[in-house]
Amino acid sequence: MEKEIINKVANSKLEVFDLEDYFPREEIIVLDISQWLFEGFILKEKDFREALNNYNWSQYAGKGITLFCSSDAILPAWTFALVTTYLQPFAKNIVHGSIEDYLLISYKTTLDGLDYNIYMDKPLILKGCAKKPVPQEIYTLAIQKIMPFAKSIMFGEACSAVPLFKSK
Template identity: 65%
Template sequence: MAEEIINKVANSVLEVFDLEDYFPKQPILSIDVSNWLVEGFLLKEKEFRESLKNHDWSQYKDALVSIYCSTDAILPAWTFALVTVYLQPFASKISSGTKNDLLLSYYQDTLNQIDFSKYNQKPLILKGCSNKPVPQEAYVLAIQKLIPFAKSIMFGEACSAVPLYKSIKKQ
């Protein structure tokens, strides 16, 4: 008779903290302001304002939106702020920079809202493999939030986790 296979991972006290569980459900979009510049480099205020006024902003409804410039144009400090004025009624979050910058800002906000005390004195795995583009910096933020509570933290998957942290036993 074959010996029964026991799933030790499923029966363990390990808790998994998966950043992918907190990945935004909204669309993640970007706006390249160079599209509204003369030859992609020169901002002429009147034309720029006219382009913004005529743009269909409703396409950004409930989206996370990053604003960036793909060229080396030297832009006035108010450029992204003016784009934000038009975006604000539609987008759920706006950030200047890359999509990665936007996701990092999103994770900062999200992780600040989590009650990490539920992980008090528990062994944790910070899940490392993800199918979504979780920024590397989000793992750095998460580990900082988890350390004050966790008994231990490993990174990866239960079958091949790398130890990262073990709390010092208090005497």
């Protein structure tokens, strides 16, 4: 007589906190502003403003934008702010920096807005195997957000979790 196989994980009160669930859904575009600089290095204000004014910004509707300059140009402090004024009516989010900077800001904004009360006094797994590029810093932020609520926190998958925290 065979014994019935019981899925103890499925029957447990264990909650899974998967950071991939909060990965930005919008396409992220890297936008190099050197294309609007004279010879890629010199910002001539009149020409720069004219180039921005004539550019098709609507192509960035609903997208995430990371602004950077690939050249070693010395730029005035207002440069990226001015470009942002053209992008803002179209883009979902705009970050000065890299894709990782975009992800960090997006995750921080999302995690700051979550209601963690659903994890109150429950055992929790902070899922660790990601198919998307979840920055390591986000795991540090996430653990801080869920610790005040969870009974215990493990990292990884239910079959091979590493204990991180247990409330006293």
